[in-house]
Amino acid sequence: MGLVVQKFGGTSVGSVERIKKVAERIARTREEGDQVVVTVSAMGKTTDRLVALAEEISDDPPRREMDVLLTTGEQVSIALLSMALLEAGVEACPMTGWQAGIRTNEVHGSARIEQIDPTPILKCLDRGEIVIVAGFQGVSEEGEITTLGRGGSDTTAVALAAALKADRCEIYTDVTGVFTADPRIAPKAGKLSEISFEEMLEMANLGAGVLHPRSVECAMTHQVPLVVRSSFVEEEGTWVKEADSMEEELNVRGVAHDLDVARIKVLGLPNRTETLTRLFQKLADARINVDMIVTSEHDDERIDVAFSVHEQEWEPAGQVIENHQQELGHLKILSETGLAKVSAVGAGMVTHPGVAAKMFTSLSDAGIRIKMVSTSEIKISCVIPREQAGKAVRELHTVFGLDVKESALATAGS
Amino acid sequence: MGLVVQKFGGTSVGSVERIKKVAERIARTREEGDQVVVTVSAMGKTTDRLVALAEEISDDPPRREMDVLLTTGEQVSIALLSMALLEAGVEACPMTGWQAGIRTNEVHGSARIEQIDPTPILKCLDRGEIVIVAGFQGVSEEGEITTLGRGGSDTTAVALAAALKADRCEIYTDVTGVFTADPRIAPKAGKLSEISFEEMLEMANLGAGVLHPRSVECAMTHQVPLVVRSSFVEEEGTWVKEADSMEEELNVRGVAHDLDVARIKVLGLPNRTETLTRLFQKLADARINVDMIVTSEHDDERIDVAFSVHEQEWEPAGQVIENHQQELGHLKILSETGLAKVSAVGAGMVTHPGVAAKMFTSLSDAGIRIKMVSTSEIKISCVIPREQAGKAVRELHTVFGLDVKESALATAGS
Incomplete structure (x- = not known):
């Protein structure tokens, strides 16, 4: 039995209908025999709505308060996804960042994960449950709610995979994988079946918006095999992993x-x-x-x-x-x-x-x-x-x- | 210097404009020299909106997940109110139920407060800050998020006042106090300046919706003087306290x-x-x-x-x-x-x-x-x-x- 971490972004959980689809997909992975830890972002436009509320109060909203505000978005997602899984007959356990033991430093708005205590998650996994962790958030040593900033949910997923020594980390998104160029601009772009961490890091830093560079960095450091694939289309995605397993003859990959x-x-x-x-x-x-x-x-x-x-x-x-x-x-x-x-x-x-x-x-x-x-x-x-x-x-x-x-x-x- | 607990309900924080008004009022209390702990409900129709989301997923949403979902409502309120206070130049500290040390039993959806560890709140008060606590919520011994059910925010306010040995607990609402009858039905109803805990408990149980009976019970047990007054009108409210201080000649109070x-x-x-x-x-x-x-x-x-x-x-x-x-x-x-x-x-x-x-x-x-x-x-x-x-x-x-x-x-x- 393997352990898989799956991440679903804001578009993938953008509506109740989509949340139900995500629940079905998670249930399928479970049926295949793997233990599953899921991390989710806030639903679609939730974060924008919350930011707008804050900006009605202050031109420059304080970062600590923003973190308290924005983390409610992912909390709503974990509650609804857990309900959808239970509805599909699968026992699940929703966890906020602090409940999942995600300890960060105290830089509100762009905190870095310092450590993850795997105990609470392992406890739920041992009971045969699927664990659903709010992405993008954590708690500082002082007990303050923090957020990880841009690309936070990807980073949560990879950090969880590293802490739990997962077999792989699956990033579900609205594209089917990593392409040789942006298909909207280059119609002849093709999907890569594999890419190395280093290459992905460059691609990510250079604006190929599929994965945030922080999450790739974290995956590279902890040697967590990543796969990027579509939430909506049933299709093989792109594997991001160590270079040694790859053909070296292609000198430019994207x-x-x-x-x-x-x-x-x-x-x-x-x-x-x-x-x-x-x-x-x-x-x-x-x-x-x-x-x-x-x-x-x-x-x-x-x-x-x-x-x-x-x-x-x-x-x-x-x-x-x-x-x-x-x-x-x-x-x-x-x-x-x-x-x-x-x-x-x-x-x-x-x-x-x-x-x-x-x-x-x-x-x-x-x-x-x-x-x-x-x-x-x-x-x-x-x-x-x-x-x-x-x-x-x-x-x-x-x-x-x-x-x-x-x-x-x-x-x-x- | 006294210590006052103030509670503002959903209507009082129903919009950004109202949240700013509430911040002004809190700032005034602070200027008068008292330490202030505030507890707030979710904004206006937030809870209804969240419940509707859950009901799209399940006809009978699981209570544990509902608690994770609904508690986001008050978390949004504490963040925004804290921002509004900072904007008004007053240092504030927002706290969710678990951060404020509100320990409940494990009955999701209608948990009872078992104890409040006053340490985190006192720490913020000592720094001269106003503490803003999310009403209606707590955390069980197992670390699960719980809600207190109906009348929860009133109960949070009174329990905080008891734990902190506050001088008084002020319940701000959309009416100016407790009336001898519902003024919408009895136009000659008048506002009471005082009422005993026992009388208030009967009035509350009998449908005078100003205060939830649980909160009155809790105030009576811990001898916390309560005052019910309007968030919108500057006017003396109704004191709820021990009977001995009152005129006994009035045989029917309401x-x-x-x-x-x-x-x-x-x-x-x-x-x-x-x-x-x-x-x-x-x-x-x-x-x-x-x-x-x-x-x-x-x-x-x-x-x-x-x-x-x-x-x-x-x-x-x-x-x-x-x-x-x-x-x-x-x-x-x-x-x-x-x-x-x-x-x-x-x-x-x-x-x-x-x-x-x-x-x-x-x-x-x-x-x-x-x-x-x-x-x-x-x-x-x-x-x-x-x-x-x-x-x-x-x-x-x-x-x-x-x-x-x-x-x-x-x-x-x-």
């Missing part, structure tokens, strides 16, 4: 994109060792995530620094730098919004030095202007104008041989 | 009524000692609350029993008796719905033997048919046809000298 990119250029910073440290420390203090960084010489005594941020953080980032003009000593700030990032990802890339050249050539042949470049062992990213992103994704998808053949597409679509 | 009464007559039960025990044990097993009981002789060997129940319980009660016809040995069941109960309540009554006679005379003079009577030391109740209830309440209100003088009414209405 093309990812991110449509919300802005670039800030800080011109004429004094060319001293501490300049960059100061600049990026100020941004980190303001909780601004900087993505790509490029430096170049301005003149003999000064340098220019360009970096990319999420478009939402463009204004605060500029503000922070302006506020510290005195201390930083730069001459000018330039910024540009309306950008996107396209990336080629693949573990085989490091042994195929031609990939970067191929990427730049195909983009410039297609008339796409590359504004920034960043590379790692398993990916190459280019910042380009947003309106050219779709074209760029399709171009790279074809150039790197990822396009699904017409015949295969016809089968997938039938 | 007239209560209950519009949902049904009567069941069980005819020709064998006249044996165990007959009544059996009959009422069967009803108790089916969780049916029997109110008034009258027995009379049927013939030498048989008796008739009539009893009243809440109109909603008329059908299940009849069913239970029919199902046990063999064992009970009765000849026939008769039932009547569409009844009401009117009651005169007052601690002075026991020393004024004329009250019952006065009540019967005035009702029959007004052409009202009395179908059942029951008396206690501080009340007399009559079951009458429902359509005559308004007339009966007004009649008794006048006969017992409770009518407010025209001049006083004019003032109250201004």
Whole structure:
């Protein structure tokens, strides 16, 4: 008898009808002989509704109170799903984060799981019950309710799988798996049957919204085999696991994109060792995530620094730098919004030095202007104008041989 | 510096606007120098909405899951109220039932509070914060979420006041206090400035919906002075406290009524000692609350029993008796719905033997048919046809000298 952790997101439990479907699926897994621990998100638009209530009271609602408020969403889901399972004749046990022993640090709104005491869950499993745990939430050592922030429910699922030494963690979502590119943009994108943790991490970080990077990181650290599959369609999903089990010949596994990119250029910073440290420390203090960084010489005594941020953080980032003009000593700030990032990802890339050249050539042949470049062992990213992103994704998808053949597409679509 | 527990019901926190008003009121109490612990219900129609969700899944939703579901309602309220207080510049600390140390037994849906560990609340009070506790909920020794059932939030407030040895417990509601009768039915009803625990208990049990009897019982046991007042109007409320501080000359303090009464007559039960025990044990097993009981002789060997129940319980009660016809040995069941109960309540009554006679005379003079009577030391109740209830309440209100003088009414209405 195995142990499986299954996670169902907000769309999968978006209505009572869907909750009943989810219950049927869980019951089927149980019938196949596995023990099942389930984690769920809040129903569809619940979180938005709660956020709107809070914003009627405060322009900047306090994070601790937000956590108390938002965690009710998943609590509703576990109650309803447990009812649906009982209705289907399966004994279940609903647990909030604190009941499931999910201990986090005290950073309200984006807490990290510190440990999970498996005792309460194991007790229910021993009674032959299915355990349903509220995703996205935990409790601090002080007994305060916390939330894990973005991607929280995926992280809950993986952390539970790790703590319970589960055989696998199944992430049910509204797509059928991880694709070589976003099928809405690249119609010839195909579903991957396997992808390595490292590749998935790059894809996730690069905006392939199927899995949150935190959950992939956690799965990689604890070697929890993940499978991403559809809540709605009965179909094999994509396995995310150790690279060694995979064919290495494919040098690029997928093309990812991110449509919300802005670039800030800080011109004429004094060319001293501490300049960059100061600049990026100020941004980190303001909780601004900087993505790509490029430096170049301005003149003999000064340098220019360009970096990319999420478009939402463009204004605060500029503000922070302006506020510290005195201390930083730069001459000018330039910024540009309306950008996107396209990336080629693949573990085989490091042994195929031609990939970067191929990427730049195909983009410039297609008339796409590359504004920034960043590379790692398993990916190459280019910042380009947003309106050219779709074209760029399709171009790279074809150039790197990822396009699904017409015949295969016809089968997938039938 | 005193310690005050304040309770705000569902109507008082029915919208964001109202929550802000409640926050202002709490802040005022704080400014007057008292420490404040607040308990709140779920916002307006939240509970109904959650119940409807559950009923879409199951015709008879499991009670444990219902508790997990319904407790989210108060959790939303504590979060929003705490935000509103912080917005008003007052430090507050929201606590769910389990966080506030409210330990109950394990009867899901109608749990009783067994003990309250005051440590977490005192810790917040010591930091100068206002503590906001979710009403209606607690946690069992096993760590399961429980709810207290009807009147739960009032009970939470009183139990907190008792555990914290508060100076008083203020129940804020949508009326300005306890009246000598329901002002919607008896326009000359006046607000009482004081009422004893015992009288309030009778009034509460008799359908004066201001306070739930459980909370009054708890206040009486722990000698917690209660005051009932309006969330919306700035006006002195009604104090509920020990009788010794009150004028004893008023023999009837109020007239209560209950519009949902049904009567069941069980005819020709064998006249044996165990007959009544059996009959009422069967009803108790089916969780049916029997109110008034009258027995009379049927013939030498048989008796008739009539009893009243809440109109909603008329059908299940009849069913239970029919199902046990063999064992009970009765000849026939008769039932009547569409009844009401009117009651005169007052601690002075026991020393004024004329009250019952006065009540019967005035009702029959007004052409009202009395179908059942029951008396206690501080009340007399009559079951009458429902359509005559308004007339009966007004009649008794006048006969017992409770009518407010025209001049006083004019003032109250201004």
